[in-house]
Amino acid sequence: MKIAVLGAGAFGTALAISLSQTGPVALWAREASHAAEMAARRENARRLPGASLPEALSISSDLARASAAEVLLLAMPMQQMGAFLAAHRTRLDGKILVSCSKGIDLATGQGPVALIEAACPGARAAVLTGPSFAADIARGLPTALTLATRADAPNLQARLSTPTLRLYRTTDTVGAELGGALKNVIAIAAGVVIGAKLGDSARAALMTRGFAEMSRLALKLGARPETLAGLSGFGDLVLTCTSAQSRNFRFGQALGSDTAFDAAITVEGAATARAAMELGLRHGIEMPITAMIAALVGRELSVSDAVSALLSRPLKEE
Numbered sequence: 332m333k334i335a336v337l338g339a340g341a342f343g344t345a346l347a348i349s350l351s352q353t354g355p356v357a358l359w360a361r362e363a364s365h366a367a368e369m370a371a372r373r374e375n376a377r378r379l380p381g382a383s384l385p386e387a388l389s390i391s392s393d394l395a396r397a398s399a400a401e402v403l404l405l406a407m408p409m410q411q412m413g414a415f416l417a418a419h420r421t422r423l424d425g426k427i428l429v430s431c432s433k434g435i436d437l438a439t440g441q442g443p444v445a446l447i448e449a450a451c452p453g454a455r456a457a458v459l460t461g462p463s464f465a466a467d468i469a470r471g472l473p474t475a476l477t478l479a480t481r482a483d484a485p486n487l488q489a490r491l492s493t494p495t496l497r498l499y500r501t502t503d504t505v506g507a508e509l510g511g512a513l514k515n516v517i518a519i520a521a522g523v524v525i526g527a528k529l530g531d532s533a534r535a536a537l538m539t540r541g542f543a544e545m546s547r548l549a550l551k552l553g554a555r556p557e558t559l560a561g562l563s564g565f566g567d568l569v570l571t572c573t574s575a576q577s578r579n580f581r582f583g584q585a586l587g588s589d590t591a592f593d594a595a596i597t598v599e600g601a602a603t604a605r606a607a608m609e610l611g612l613r614h615g616i617e618m619p620i621t622a623m624i625a626a627l628v629g630r631e632l633s634v635s636d637a638v639s640a641l642l643s644r645p646l647k648e649e
């Protein structure tokens with residue numbers, strides 16, 4: 332199976348580097364100048380500096396060429412995916428489309444699989460998610476991910492595994508994509524806690540209650556509990572809430588300490604907080620932490636008001 336990675340951000344580039352160990356891979360960048368720069372330097376200096384691009388990795392901005400592969404990894408920010416699929420649906424239909432994005436589409440309230448199935452009904456959709464920083468994957472550090480798909484999973488699992496990238500498979504696409512999306516919102520909240528100097532005990536409480544609300548929404552939408560407890564849910568929640576490598580966590584830290592944050596950095600949890608809050612309202616699921624983060628991101632609430640509101644909620648059973 333030939334592979335192409337569509338989207339030359341940090342994650343797409345890291346996956347392309349890792350997958351090049353087991354066969355030829357094409358990396359597609361939407362800007363011709365970016366593709367030319369990477370091909371000349373053998374490095375993605377804009378998004379993943381310091382990682383060299385192997386010879387087995389071909390780079391281009393020609394989507395017709397890249398999308399000739401059977402397996403296409405979609406590695407762009409979640410809020411871009413709907414427009415990308417709509418613009419290129421005829422080229423993408425019939426392929427195996429593996430979403431590598433973590434989020435909920437704000438315009439439709441849908442995850443990547445529903446977006447793919449709506450735009451490209453002849454495609455087979457999959458989700459690759461779990462605890463993994465691009466820099467770690469690119470350095471060849473051991474990483475375990477979840478591959479969620481209802482189509483030909485063992486073959487795809489084998490093709491996307493490398494000596495350092497270990498994939499576990501599931502058919503629970505809803506659970507895998509919601510775990511990966513919702514943990515980003517809780518990671519922003521964990522960053523707020525640390526940025527506001529509320530302490531590690533508060534962060535542990537926040538992560539636990541955050542996991543409870545992630546699970547409430549995901550189970551209501553059809554996810555399986557074991558998926559939420561696995562790599563794509565609990566595993567990624569732990570990584571993202573405890574590492575300063577996480578952009579969602581660092582964005583939260585900046586909110587909590589009232590310091591500036593570069594708006595050009597991809598922070599998936601910001602839009603997903605609002606999308607998840609709206610899903611919660613629609614399905615009658617209480618999501619107090621998510622609602623608080625949506626309000627903080629929208630500058631509708633101060634950090635101290637958000638903390639007071641969470642601490643003054645009615646006492647209840649765990």
Ligand SMILES: NC(=O)c1ccc[n+]([C@@H]2O[C@H](COP(=O)([O-])OP(=O)(O)OC[C@H]3O[C@@H](n4cnc5c(N)ncnc54)[C@H](O)[C@@H]3O)[C@@H](O)[C@H]2O)c1
Pocket residue numbers: 337338339340341342343361378406407408409411412414415431432433434463464465466596597599
């Ligand atoms: N960086 C990580 O460690 C990591 C790990 C796991 C998952 N992810 C997920 O991968 C996705 C991408 O994140 P990233 O870290 O690569 O982001 P990034 O900010 O490094 O790069 C985003 C890339 O997407 C490209 N892009 C933007 N809009 C596009 C469009 N309409 N069409 C094609 N390309 C477009 C940009 O040019 C850029 O190269 C996110 O959903 C993120 O949650 C990232």
Ligand SMILES: O=P(O)(O)OC[C@H](O)CO
Pocket residue numbers: 433461462463464465518567570571576577578579580597598599
């Ligand atoms: O840097 P973040 O916060 O987007 O997190 C990256 C990955 O999702 C961690 O698994």
